[in-house]
Amino acid sequence: MPERQQVNRSKKRVDARAKVTGKAKFGADLKFHNMLYGKVVRSSYPHARIKEINTDKAAAYPGVEVVMTAEDIPNNLFGVIIENQRVLAEKRVLYIGDGVAMLAANSRESAREAAKLIELEYEELPGVYGVEEARRPEAPVVMPGEENNQVIHHPLRKGDVEQGMAQADVVLERKYTTQFVEHAYLEPEAVTVVPEERNTLVTVYGSVQNPNATRDALATVLDCDLSRVRIIQDNMGGSFGGKDENISSMACRAALMALNTGRPVQLVNTREESIIESYKRHPYTMKYRMGARENGELVAMEIEAAADSGAYACQTPFVTWRSVVQATGPYEVPHVKTDTYGFYTNSPYTGAMRGYGSPPVIFAQESMMDELARELGMTPEEIRRKNMFSNNSRTASNQKLDNHEVSLAEVMDKALEAIDYQEKYRRYSQPQPGDIKRGIGFAISYRGVSLGAEAIDAAGAIVSVQKDGSIIVYSGLAENGQGLKTIFSQIAAEELGVSLDRITHMETDTSISPESGSTVASRSTLMGGSAVKNAAENIKTVIKEFVAEEYDYRGEILYRDDALFTIEGSKIVDFPELAASAFHSGVFLSSYGWYKAPGISWDEETGQGRPYFTYVYGCQAAEVEVDTGTGEVRVLNMAAAHDVGKAINPANVRGQIYGGTVMALGHALMEDLGFFQGYISHTNFDEYLIPTVKDAPDNIDAIIVENPDPAGPYGAKSIGEPAMELGGAAINNALAQATGRRLRDLPLNLERVLLGRNLSREG
Amino acid sequence: MSKVKVAFTLNDQEVSLLVQPEERLLDTIRDRLNLTGTKEGCGVGECGACTVMLDGQAVNSCLVLTAQVYGREVRTVEGLGGEEELDKLQQAFIDHQAVQCGFCTPGMLMSARALLDDTGSPTREEIKTALDGNLCRCTGYKQIVEAVEAAAEAEEVD
Ligand code: FES
Ligand code: FES
16 A cells, blocks of 8 residues: 555644644634623522522613523523523522623623622522432432432443352452542633624634534524524634533523624633533542452452532433443453442533543542452452453443454553553562652553444535645534644545645534534544545545546546556646646536444443444553652653554644643642532632643653554544543552552542541541 | 823834723733734633733733833734744744644743743753743643753754
């Protein structure tokens, strides 16, 4: 096969130049003629009845053009899975970030001042906090119209767990918990809605992660056809799963005010507003029971995982579903019983965040594998090698892994070698004098690629060759900062044999781009990339016919160096010339491309089936240093080996790995909302601490492992989420080796490291 | 409140305008002078997205009042590099894949520029200290630090 010119190469990002020069526009950078500035007034309590709202003074404030409350919104409900999120709270506020009123004014200052004049009277109600409280039969019901607080329950049954436990020589039972985590994208949410622009009812510009989901919400709330709503994405200042439902909510609010006034309305959150209102990563409470034989062989696992859904269902049903599939880890276990739940509480609602339902269960299960090894007198490496998947293994849902390379041994070998694991493990197992102690640990995972049985899985793209040979690409999946435009441009360029600068990748525009589901689940490269490839292939079919007629060549055509060549290597025509002559002959060189994922199956009752069509494998190792005098933990080194199928852009893959590991480090060691009884006290970066350059490990070894997968373009699979799901467990295992004490609750902050528990009220 | 007149140099151009005494430099730059490369990520001096150079020093423009910059020299990302040619740092950020979402990028570049102007060939530790006030949620910082090192080296050669 001729060498690939555009893919499997570290091409520079197509959007980098605009971003380093400050020319790239983000949501808050837009201005429209006659634009108004919106402001939302949020609840003062996590749970309360709204007794009265008086907006008179606010409405009379100079510059104010509109004030609205739930009463002014006939269709107040929206939601992707279950429609129970409100544009503005009605009668009751369900969490501290619930909006109760909104207004728009001629200036930001007027909007801010007028918002202070909205008078609200509440009757505070007892709230429900934490899943243990929420699931009590006598707990108050959070969601109006529901009978109890359960959002979802996913069972999985394989074999007979009690019979399995009876065969075990050792049975270990442990409880693990994880915390709320803020996405902390650097760009606070921003949208602008322009009413009645170019034939649509509303056009929305802004930091919209999932344009089609936001369009759905707007069409529901505005009670109009999808075709009347147009969403055009701007550059996204990070998202990580976090600019979905909250952006839909903002877009609905701005749209209602824009239609009311006939003027564009912009809503931009401050950081405090963003942290108070936006959804978080689900905190999990997990009970694990593991049974193993003396030789380390796992025989049974019983798991109960309960996720805090907060005030709305949001994506809880799907997030918890991913937990089910990954809860037992990449291990063969004959007897499994898993129950995963989501519960409503009066806490901030929780939704998608990079990793989705996997980081909490991996934290628990990979910590526990080390505990089990210790109990059995084995090393962490031995117990994993004994039980982990290889080709043709069967998962907990009884899926046979037979259509791709199961590369756990390879990723593990490479990561452990890179960090010099064996030597360090041996050294740090010896007594370490003094306060400063070191440890090393690792974790492994398998992860289903794309949506799986969550939803229909298909994606589309448009590739359009212009008469001068330049090419426009539209994709239904969206650039969130991860590099999607670069990857898709590389694929189009590779297929058509042109240089990358011929390609212009447009912003996602719901009135043009084919609806492709959401940019989630690390599915873009595989799904969207395949759609771009398909579109280019369609164009090549047309070109082949045209070349036969016009240039009298019927053999296979090679596309490279901005030209077409015969199979023998003689040039047929330059690409721009081909484009021009096709145009002048009335030949259409544009195409939609479509890719539908291979079939999957799932039985909701038993949790058995083929939940994903393929998987990726990863291993991350961490070396830490702990000051046992202060409790301070420093991550010295990390090694991360990920099988990505095939890297379309290796530098981008490494960027995802570096970013993912550092995000996991933050999650593990420092991120904490100061959450208590429904209130958030850490509302900005002075208190909600995310890793700085100095917190990041001195060295991160990003190791790309490639076993091309038949399902992906050029064999490519995914990396965005796999890169962040392992770090927490790896760091915890390293910490346990260093201190000799096992922690089971995130974050592993100073107090817990020092005392083994938290001093704050939350415990 | 009565407005005050402020004159200063912005990206080598003289500007003069009337501002509210409490107006932040960040808002003046973004809203009134329409240079939106400088970003707001926190508004409290913790994220560095709003970093500009003030008389050659990196400062958080969300914490500076416009009235304070009277007679001083302000440089934003738009004033980095020339018409045709990019600043070495900008080019290095592109070459080293140091840009993902790009929201932190302008601030990172300004902090790094102030460092390189001050310290010809900084150590890795000095680079980390200079960038410690600039948060990035996407990159894990590694490719950013590598880009700054590469730019410093390239400048030394010149
Ligand atoms: S916006 Fe100024 S430091 Fe964050
Ligand atoms: S590149 Fe996104 S915050 Fe730095």
